[in-house]
Amino acid sequence: MKKIIAVANQKGGVGKTTTSINVSASIALAQHSVLLVDLDPQANATSGMGIQTPKATIYDCLMARAIMDEAIVTTEVSGLDMIASGSDLAGAEIELSSISGREEVLKNILGNIEKDYEWIILDCPPALGLLTINALVSANSVLIPVQCEYYAMEGLGRLIGNIDRIKESINPNLELEGIVLTMYDSRINLSRQVEKEIREYFGEKVYQSMIPRNVSLAESPSYGKPALLYNAASSGSRAYVDLAKEMIA
Amino acid sequence: MKKIIAVANQKGGVGKTTTSINVSASIALAQHSVLLVDLDPQANATSGMGIQTPKATIYDCLMARAIMDEAIVTTEVSGLDMIASGSDLAGAEIELSSISGREEVLKNILGNIEKDYEWIILDCPPALGLLTINALVSANSVLIPVQCEYYAMEGLGRLIGNIDRIKESINPNLELEGIVLTMYDSRINLSRQVEKEIREYFGEKVYQSMIPRNVSLAESPSYGKPALLYNAASSGSRAYVDLAKEMIA
Ligand SMILES: Nc1ncnc2c1ncn2[C@@H]1O[C@H](COP(=O)(O)OP(=O)(O)OP(=O)(O)O)[C@@H](O)[C@H]1O
Ligand SMILES: Nc1ncnc2c1ncn2[C@@H]1O[C@H](COP(=O)(O)OP(=O)(O)OP(=O)(O)O)[C@@H](O)[C@H]1O
Ligand SMILES: [Mg+2]
Numbered sequence A, B: 001m002k003k004i005i006a007v008a009n010q011k012g013g014v015g016k017t018t019t020s021i022n023v024s025a026s027i028a029l030a031q032h033s034v035l036l037v038d039l040d041p042q043a044n045a046t047s048g049m050g051i052q053t054p055k056a057t058i059y060d061c062l063m064a065r066a067i068m069d070e071a072i073v074t075t076e077v078s079g080l081d082m083i084a085s086g087s088d089l090a091g092a093e094i095e096l097s098s099i100s101g102r103e104e105v106l107k108n109i110l111g112n113i114e115k116d117y118e119w120i121i122l123d124c125p126p127a128l129g130l131l132t133i134n135a136l137v138s139a140n141s142v143l144i145p146v147q148c149e150y151y152a153m154e155g156l157g158r159l160i161g162n163i164d165r166i167k168e169s170i171n172p173n174l175e176l177e178g179i180v181l182t183m184y185d186s187r188i189n190l191s192r193q194v195e196k197e198i199r200e201y202f203g204e205k206v207y208q209s210m211i212p213r214n215v216s217l218a219e220s221p222s223y224g225k226p227a228l229l230y231n232a233a234s235s236g237s238r239a240y241v242d243l244a245k246e247m248i249a
């Protein structure tokens, strides 16, 4: 079965884009076909993968001005294709709100893609608006990056509650793929405390692999490459390879 | 003249809430009257200041179910009052969109507050939706925290463009209060590079004071206190006192 995973968390800056890019690259390099879709008007996943001037963006597809196959571009990672975002997507929240069936627009157009990707990864913006809702309705699971800090931990309960509501109302297939701890620093008390509390509360749902705070993960987007191509030996890159292995298993 | 400052940046996790709380506390301790308004449905500024069960929230006020004076609470910092947020604010974006004059709802209710605060600080969510637009229409200036990393730097140009558009269309008084560099780490090349590029491009508009990456700033919210009350001697707390001095001057 095709895995469609929404990478979501309304808390900002927790590592959604970094996780989307590096998990996608790691799964593709393990010989699986992957499509990464950038649903954030900031278009960080697009620039983080070095995509410059796509023929069409996800905005064009949501507004039915282009078909998804026209928007798909290849990337430097063999096996990983992408659909880019652009600043025009900022208007989509308001434009989508007046369309009937506004929560299912993405789900319908994902269904039209010719190629049968094994994995589709959806990078979400830091909000629970219509773009994230479209991702949660399209997906069969949600991957939640959680920064090892207080505010990120505090918001987790409410996020899980919102996901449950979407599952009950619009998308009964939606499961929790898992929770991944990001920017973990074992030298910092707060990091260790947050890890302990989240593992106690969510148990099995939290991946063994934790993503350490590692400068290669912050540097690689400025070169338009996933960490695996920028510095494969870095602790950050290796942690994402381990996470991908856990996800594939 | 009353200073009404929107602390805004659509990039997530750049330090908007940390800046709103610690700048508000520093200005209040310098004997100025300050009101901090939490406009984020995540309600991080509310929990970061230890506010538990407010009688009314900003959501109640925006929906005209309460007046602002009912929602104002005192905080542990003398001279600093607050209006709290709650998860119900998540619905405000959609509810506001069907109200006529939807961009000026906050501006109108801020005008009704009895007490004449010298400073009003508006903590914005990580988006350019109606809540942030209401803040930009109410404010006479914008304070932009920018994390010293690639994605945060990349989005800055577009944010300034959006602020200019609001100034031209709805709020001619809107000025740039300044850009503050956050989570700066002089040991990291990327940090120094981003600082150099932003100072070259924005010159005088960038504060001399930079906020270092400092664990006290990440720990203090879990005690519901600004860093000045949690660990006044910390480099993070002292940097916000310096920033407040630059802003007051
Ligand atoms: N493990 C890590 N170690 C060091 N830096 C990291 C790590 N993960 C992410 N970063 C950096 O932290 C910042 C925030 O990460 P990212 O942009 O991926 O988060 P996000 O959740 O997608 O943010 P937004 O809410 O704006 O979409 C970025 O500058 C990124 O390069
Ligand atoms: N200078 C700093 N040093 C260390 N940690 C910091 C610093 N500034 C902020 N933090 C921590 O980084 C995280 C992000 O900061 P914060 O929540 O203030 O950003 P934000 O822009 O308000 O996020 P959002 O986009 O979700 O509203 C928080 O966990 C905060 O405690
Ligand atoms: Mg992102």
Ligand SMILES: [Mg+2]
Pocket: B016, B017, B018, B040, B044, B124, B125
């Ligand atoms: Mg915030």
